[in-house]
Amino acid sequence: MEHKLSFREKLFIGSMLFGLFFGAGNLIFPIHLGQEAGANVFSANLGFLVTGIGLPFLGIIALAISGSGNVYDLASKVNQRYAKIFTVLLYLVIGPFFALPRLATTSFEIGIAPFINAQQQPLVLALFSVIFFLIAWGFARKPTKILVYVGKFLNPIFLILLGFLLLLAFVNPLGSITDAAVQGSYQSEAFSTGFTQGYNTLDALAALAFGIVIISTVKNLGVKKEATIAKYTIQSGAISIILMGVIYTLLAYLGTMSLGSFAVSENGGIALAQVANYYLGGLGSFILALIVITACLKTAIGLITSFSETFADLFPKRSYNFYILVVSFLPCLFANVGLTKIIEFSTPVLMFLYPLAIVLILLPLLEPLIGYRRLVYQMTTYFTLFAAIIDGLNAAPAWISNWSIIESIINFGSNYLPFFNIGMGWIIPAVVGFIISFILDLNFNKRIKKT
Template identity: 35%
Template sequence: MKTQDIFVLGLTTFALFLGAGNLIFPPAMGLDAGTSLTSAMAGFLITAVGLPAFTIIVLGRIGNTNNLTKALPKWLGTTFWVLLFTAIGPAFGMPRAVTVAYEMGIQPFFTNDHLVAFSIIFSAVTLFLAFKPGNLVTYIGKIMTPALIILLCGLGLAAFLSPLGTPAAPSGDYQVGAVTSGLIQGYMTMDAIAAVGFGWVIIHAIKAKGVTTQQGIASTSIKVALIYAALMASCYIVMGYVGATSTSIAEHGVNGSVILTRYVAGEFGHYGQWLLAAIILMACLTTTVGLTNACAEYYQDTFKASFGFTATVIVVLTGVIANFGLNDILKVSLPAILVLCPVAIALVLASLAASTFTVSRLTHSAVLITATLFGTIDAINILGKMPKDLGDFFSDTLPLYNAHAGWLLPSLFMLITTAMIGRTASAEKKFGRVDYRLKTANND
């Protein structure tokens, strides 16, 4: 693949991930971290950028996103993919993008509610851009992403050249554990689960450029992941600095969208809202287009469904659900997403192990069950539904429970254990064949 094509695909990957949530999260963290921003950002980048980049590299290594669940029983693998694409697509990810784009990009310019009209127009544009998946890289990588980067650079330069304030002393958890708090906040972006979904788009795009060998796909995926990581890390650093220097216009605990709105108004005056609207609308649109393609390509490859029909259904459902209110959607879909994220990461780790050395056929199933069980415990904790006595018990006995990653060590333990079983079984078969040959030779 040409260097230019790899670079454009990297830009596309960056734009697919960069939704409104990615722009809102870092300013709030930056404001609370204050003078500890560097430490907090280091932790944040490890999980918010490192995990998705790692996932892309592993998907490239295994060569086909279907291989992520190939070792599972067919019904279980299909269930995982359907739940994942439903959650990041029309059930949560896409409606959230529509509502955030409206609330931050359009609503400030009007006094009346125009969400219905906006969702229809936004969904129509999404469907138009997604209807020809072969042109996705051209639409996003060559046109929309450069425009988005230019807008972000404008905001970033203003923040560094003319900050509205100076970082204050850190507050809350950032006072004593800035790195750890950053790690947790980065994990909570849930971009690792989005990386599994976007893997369909990325791998298909690589193959569409004529790269079909396992080594070629793996090598290209690494380059794409590095470009994505560099761009996304730069964006997070800029947004974090915006938050840290917002002390004159915002107080601790303020939502990231409020910080951004006040900041662009302070830097650019009346025109600041137009700049913010352009950034938010572009970021949300690239995300909905990418998710539509990922969902439609999965149903096309797995169930032989028409791409056009599936994409239309997904976009229509997104527009309808967006108008029912995101708070109600969150109550239903957020628990599933909080469980799916550790399951997805655990399957990625199991697939990496399977591509590196011999593992037991039960590895993927065992890891999935373990991640689901302990991921459910973490989800209940994050949602604030864990009974106090039980929460105290898990806090004392389950490592990383307070970091919302209680699933990690049990899943790794199960992965290592089943991998050892797989290697032992493989060795027994090998020596069995040797013993048989020796016995035959002696008889002769």
């Protein structure tokens, strides 16, 4: 007889998924958004929530209802070659190249760097990175225990520490929201700027990656039927998404209120450190260190696990234990580049990859209405790919975007792609690709039936 999950088990799975999603970037980006958005924080936060929690939840639903066990299965609806390339790129971004190094570097810069002098920081960062990924590697060696590690232990610690700091901040606010200055593009495009800032959380990509973890966890609890697995996956996902939305909103408003006592900081990590020190002094810095390191560690465990399980399936000549070793070693090297450089290089990659992920999430959700149509998947994806390349080049560092050929491509996007200037030039090409392919597929099927 199939096992029926209790509410407590669903809560633990939801807690696990929240713990996997909510890393250091999820802490620092909403606060920085709040500081820059100022009095327009409501609209900016709304846009941020669309990409920060809306898309991840849709990603979980897409994996669940499509019966796809992982992102490769889902992307195979386009074709298998595209599926392999997209899957590898996605896991490299949320794995050793960007997300994992960022976890260690953010942990260090917020949690450790305030306690040591500047001359010692490079050496201590190197040692910290080794220790951080050794611990994550140790937990990732037994992926079936991830529910215990993250859902029952690490995540409750994180929520208690963060909740304590937020309570202090809202009981005794640093400043007013209505009088806060508004920076840059948030003055006229608060929603769309918040929307693209939500890319930085990597959560829509992570939803596709962590799908294999949550589905495996539900199966390991004794659930066998695909429909039941889908139902429990969506229910557990809803728990984590609601919790994330509440915390994102509180952090964004905390960032805006902090302007009453502090200037806009270079990044949200600095702002968070200032707030913690204001309310709690040295104790605040210690609590903040625990919050950030805990948040980063639990996310690192999930990323290493999902990366290694996927690569072991795609490239079975090597074992799971080999991949967790590789994906724990490489970030140790990249983490020492520094947080600012990691964010700088990741932005154009995210502007390229995110539209492809959004399309891959939305198309399965339309299947109950239009059915599975390979041509629709292919043309929508290829039209999106064309525009996503231009979006990515537009967000590239100046030493790339200033090349004459790149400037010509960017100028083409600026002149002919609607919404390009707000970072969403892919929307109209995606819609056009979908409509054209749907009409062509309908006509093609009609001709076959007549024949």
